[in-house]
Amino acid sequence: MPRNIKLLIAYDGTDFSGWQRQAGRRTVQGEIEKSLGKVHKESVNLTGSGRTDAGVHAAGQVANFLTTIDSMEARRFVPALNRILPEDVRILEAAEAGEDFHSRYDAKSRTYRYNIIPGSAFPWELRYAWQLWRQPRIAVLNEFASFIRGEFDCSVFAVPGDKSISRSRYISGASFFYEGGRLVFEITANAFLWKMVRSIVGTLLYYEEKGLGPQSFVEILASKNRSLAGPTAPPQGLFLWKIDYYRL
Amino acid sequence: MPRNIKLLIAYDGTDFSGWQRQAGRRTVQGEIEKSLGKVHKESVNLTGSGRTDAGVHAAGQVANFLTTIDSMEARRFVPALNRILPEDVRILEAAEAGEDFHSRYDAKSRTYRYNIIPGSAFPWELRYAWQLWRQPRIAVLNEFASFIRGEFDCSVFAVPGDKSISRSRYISGASFFYEGGRLVFEITANAFLWKMVRSIVGTLLYYEEKGLGPQSFVEILASKNRSLAGPTAPPQGLFLWKIDYYRL
Structure with a gap:
C-alpha cells in the first residue's frame, strides 16, 4: 500500500518556466519529479496545489506524491530531495498525509x-x-x-x-x-x-x-x-x- | 573647479570579481566607472572606501569621484547612473562632499x-x-x-x-x-x-x-x-x- 507524502516547497521562480511540467522546459514540478525519480528509482507523479507562472515565486507551495518506499520516515524526504534539487527550489517540510489527500482538490x-x-x-x-x-x-x-x-x-x-x-x-x-x-x-x-x-x-x-x-x-x-x-x-x-x- | 561627489552604493557580489577594477573582469568599480564615463563622456576615476572580494556583497559601500559637470545637482547622479548600471549594483545616494574628502583615507x-x-x-x-x-x-x-x-x-x-x-x-x-x-x-x-x-x-x-x-x-x-x-x-x-x- 503506497503512502501519500505531502511536501511544503519554496522556490525562486526567476529561472523557471513556471510550476507545471513541460517537455524541454525547466519547471519546478519537473525538477522535483526528476529528484523523486532518482530517490525512487522509478518515475513518480507530483500533484501541486496549483500552477504558478514563469518568474513567480513560492514560499509555501504544497504538493503530494505516492511513495512505495516503506523504510523511510516522511521527514527524511526533506534532505533526500534537497541534496539532489537545484538551489532555487527547496523542500521545507515533508509529512505523512491521509491516503486520499489531494493538494489541489482539498485546498x-x-x-x-x-x-x-x-x-x-x-x-x-x-x-x-x-x-x-x-x-x-x-x-x-x-x-x-x-x-x-x-x-x-x-x-x-x-x-x-x-x-x-x-x-x-x-x-x-x-x-x-x-x-x-x-x-x-x-x-x-x-x-x-x-x-x-x-x-x-x-x-x-x-x-x-x-x-x-x-x-x-x-x-x-x-x-x-x-x-x-x-x-x-x-x-x-x-x-x-x-x-x-x-x-x- | 571640479566638484567632489560621494556615492552610497549597494551591490550583489554574486556575479562580480570583487570591487576593484581588473582588466577583463566584471567588477563593481569597473561597472560604475563605465557608467560614469558615459555620463561624463570622458573617463572618470572612482575611489572606494576599500575592496571587497569576489562574491561579497555591500549594503553601504562608499566611493567618491571628481566631476566636471557643473549643471547637475549631486542627487541627480542617482537616477543618471542607475539607468546605465546593471541591476546588481545600485546607487542609493549621491551627495556633494568637501573638495578634499577621500572615501578610503577619511573612513x-x-x-x-x-x-x-x-x-x-x-x-x-x-x-x-x-x-x-x-x-x-x-x-x-x-x-x-x-x-x-x-x-x-x-x-x-x-x-x-x-x-x-x-x-x-x-x-x-x-x-x-x-x-x-x-x-x-x-x-x-x-x-x-x-x-x-x-x-x-x-x-x-x-x-x-x-x-x-x-x-x-x-x-x-x-x-x-x-x-x-x-x-x-x-x-x-x-x-x-x-x-x-x-x-x-
Missing part, C-alpha cells in the same frame, strides 16, 4: 503576496519585487481592495479568452500593508483565475495613480469589462504564500 | 555583517548567507567574540603571506544576534586585514563546535599562529554594511 484557500518597492531598492530586492518609483497612497489602495472582498465576479481581472466555467471567486482577504519599509499586497481566495493577482495589483495601482474615486472604481469592477483593467503587474513581485486545507 | 571605521542560516533556508536566502545545518550556541560565540574587542593583533586571522606592516587593528564592536530568525555576526573596526572577517566567522564557529573553553580560545588568539585558525567562511554570507567617517 480551502490560497494566499498570495505581492511585493512593491516604492522608491530606491537594494539590488537583492529587484528579483522579488516591483520597483514603482513613486509612493502610492495606501489608504486609497486599501479602499479599492475592500471592494473586491467576498463572492465576486472577477471577469474584469480575467485574461482575454479565459475559459473558466465561472469567473466568480470568493475573496476572503485583500489588503496592503508595510513590512520592512516595503509595500505588500496580500490576497486570499478559494481559487484564482489565471494571472488574476497580477491583474488586480496592476489595476489597483493604475487607478490609484489616476486619482479615480471609489464610486467610479466600483463601476469599473461591476462592468466585468477586461479592457477597463490596468496593466498586469510584473511576475517577479508575486509569491504563492500559503495554502490552507480543510484537513491535513 | 573612521568599517562595519561588516555576516549572515548565518542555522537550519533550512528559503532559496532566495542562499545567495546571501552561509547555511550551517546546525544550531550554534550563541552565548559561546559571543563570549569568544568579546575576546577580539579593542586593540588586537589579528595575525591569527591573516591570510598566509599577509604583507601588512602592522596586523594590529582596533575592533570597536563584535557580536552575534538574531534577526528575522537568522544568526548575524556584526563587526566594526578601524580597518581589516584581507579576508579577516570571514576568517573570524569561520574560526569562532569552528571552536564553538569543537566545544573549546574560553581560556583555550584566548590562548589561540594570543598565539598569532595562522594555522590554529578555523576554515574561512564562504563569501556569500558577507556584507560590507556601513562606513563611518570623521567628517562628511
Whole structure:
C-alpha cells in the first residue's frame, strides 16, 4: 500500500518556466519529479496545489506524491530531495498525509503576496519585487481592495479568452500593508483565475495613480469589462504564500 | 573647479570579481566607472572606501569621484547612473562632499555583517548567507567574540603571506544576534586585514563546535599562529554594511 507524502516547497521562480511540467522546459514540478525519480528509482507523479507562472515565486507551495518506499520516515524526504534539487527550489517540510489527500482538490484557500518597492531598492530586492518609483497612497489602495472582498465576479481581472466555467471567486482577504519599509499586497481566495493577482495589483495601482474615486472604481469592477483593467503587474513581485486545507 | 561627489552604493557580489577594477573582469568599480564615463563622456576615476572580494556583497559601500559637470545637482547622479548600471549594483545616494574628502583615507571605521542560516533556508536566502545545518550556541560565540574587542593583533586571522606592516587593528564592536530568525555576526573596526572577517566567522564557529573553553580560545588568539585558525567562511554570507567617517 503506497503512502501519500505531502511536501511544503519554496522556490525562486526567476529561472523557471513556471510550476507545471513541460517537455524541454525547466519547471519546478519537473525538477522535483526528476529528484523523486532518482530517490525512487522509478518515475513518480507530483500533484501541486496549483500552477504558478514563469518568474513567480513560492514560499509555501504544497504538493503530494505516492511513495512505495516503506523504510523511510516522511521527514527524511526533506534532505533526500534537497541534496539532489537545484538551489532555487527547496523542500521545507515533508509529512505523512491521509491516503486520499489531494493538494489541489482539498485546498480551502490560497494566499498570495505581492511585493512593491516604492522608491530606491537594494539590488537583492529587484528579483522579488516591483520597483514603482513613486509612493502610492495606501489608504486609497486599501479602499479599492475592500471592494473586491467576498463572492465576486472577477471577469474584469480575467485574461482575454479565459475559459473558466465561472469567473466568480470568493475573496476572503485583500489588503496592503508595510513590512520592512516595503509595500505588500496580500490576497486570499478559494481559487484564482489565471494571472488574476497580477491583474488586480496592476489595476489597483493604475487607478490609484489616476486619482479615480471609489464610486467610479466600483463601476469599473461591476462592468466585468477586461479592457477597463490596468496593466498586469510584473511576475517577479508575486509569491504563492500559503495554502490552507480543510484537513491535513 | 571640479566638484567632489560621494556615492552610497549597494551591490550583489554574486556575479562580480570583487570591487576593484581588473582588466577583463566584471567588477563593481569597473561597472560604475563605465557608467560614469558615459555620463561624463570622458573617463572618470572612482575611489572606494576599500575592496571587497569576489562574491561579497555591500549594503553601504562608499566611493567618491571628481566631476566636471557643473549643471547637475549631486542627487541627480542617482537616477543618471542607475539607468546605465546593471541591476546588481545600485546607487542609493549621491551627495556633494568637501573638495578634499577621500572615501578610503577619511573612513573612521568599517562595519561588516555576516549572515548565518542555522537550519533550512528559503532559496532566495542562499545567495546571501552561509547555511550551517546546525544550531550554534550563541552565548559561546559571543563570549569568544568579546575576546577580539579593542586593540588586537589579528595575525591569527591573516591570510598566509599577509604583507601588512602592522596586523594590529582596533575592533570597536563584535557580536552575534538574531534577526528575522537568522544568526548575524556584526563587526566594526578601524580597518581589516584581507579576508579577516570571514576568517573570524569561520574560526569562532569552528571552536564553538569543537566545544573549546574560553581560556583555550584566548590562548589561540594570543598565539598569532595562522594555522590554529578555523576554515574561512564562504563569501556569500558577507556584507560590507556601513562606513563611518570623521567628517562628511
